[in-house]
Amino acid sequence: MPLTDERDIAELLANTRTIAMVGASDRPDRPSYGVMKFLQDWGYRVIPVNPQITGEHVHGEYVWRELAQIGEPIDLVDIFRRPQAAGEAVDEAIAVGAKAVWMQIGVVNEEAAARAEAAGLKVVMDRCPKIDIPRFGVPRIA
Numbered sequence: 089m090p091l092t093d094e095r096d097i098a099e100l101l102a103n104t105r106t107i108a109m110v111g112a113s114d115r116p117d118r119p120s121y122g123v124m125k126f127l128q129d130w131g132y133r134v135i136p137v138n139p140q141i142t143g144e145h146v147h148g149e150y151v152w153r154e155l156a157q158i159g160e161p162i163d164l165v166d167i168f169r170r171p172q173a174a175g176e177a178v179d180e181a182i183a184v185g186a187k188a189v190w191m192q193i194g195v196v197n198e199e200a201a202a203r204a205e206a207a208g209l210k211v212v213m214d215r216c217p218k219i220d221i222p223r224f225g226v227p228r229i230a
Contacts, residue, residue, distance in 0.1 A: 090201050090211040098224035100188055100210055101217060104163040105133060105229065108155055108186070110177040111168030112136030114146045119192070120168040121146070126218045127166075131229025135162070155180040162186040166217065167195055175200035182207040192216055 091097050107127060112134075113120045125147055127134045135158055136146045142153040152158055155165065155177075165181040167174050167189060174191055178200040181189045188210035191197065201211045220226070 089205070090213045094220075094224050096210075097212060097215070097220055098226050100164070100212070101221055101224070101226045104188070106135065106160070106162055107132050107164045107166050108135045108137055108152075108158060108162045108181075109166045109168065110137045110155070110180075112138050112146055112151065113168075114141050114144055114151075123166070123168075123192075123216065123218045126221075130221060130226075134166075155184045155186070158184070164188045164190055166190045166192065168192050169195065171195050171197045175203075178204050182209065188212070190215070190217060193219075 109124055111120055112124055124134050128147055136149055136151045137155055138151055139153045141151050144151050165186045167177045169177055174195050174197040178189050189204050191213040193214055193216050196214050201213055204211050
């Protein structure tokens with residue numbers, strides 16, 4: 089069952105250091121652009137993933153085509169994709185050994201969440217870390 093208790097979500101965020109953002113955008117008008125910058129400013133390493141802009145840079149980070157290319161441990165995969173497309177990102181997160189998946193506001197995919205949980209990943213759905221971090225008092229990463 090996805091995490092819903094604020095203490096569990098705050099603990100997940102407090103223990104996260106590296107976030108892969110699937111669906112990251114280089115367009116300032118897109119929500120993922122602002123959320124990525126917020127997370128970086130809070131101290132997280134955020135690695136953008138978007139096959140449409142692979143090889144470009146967003147907020148100083150190289151954009152990867154897929155999670156498997158990153159080649160370093162990922163604590164959390166933040167998914168900015170339509171609910172139908174979230175399952176593919178979840179499957180990639182499982183394959184690379186991520187510790188958790190976070191589906192953004194409006195992204196609910198129960199089957200993908202069940203697969204992630206069965207593989208041992210923590211799951212958050214239909215929430216935004218940019219909202220939850222200050223709401224739950226998650227400390228900045230030094």
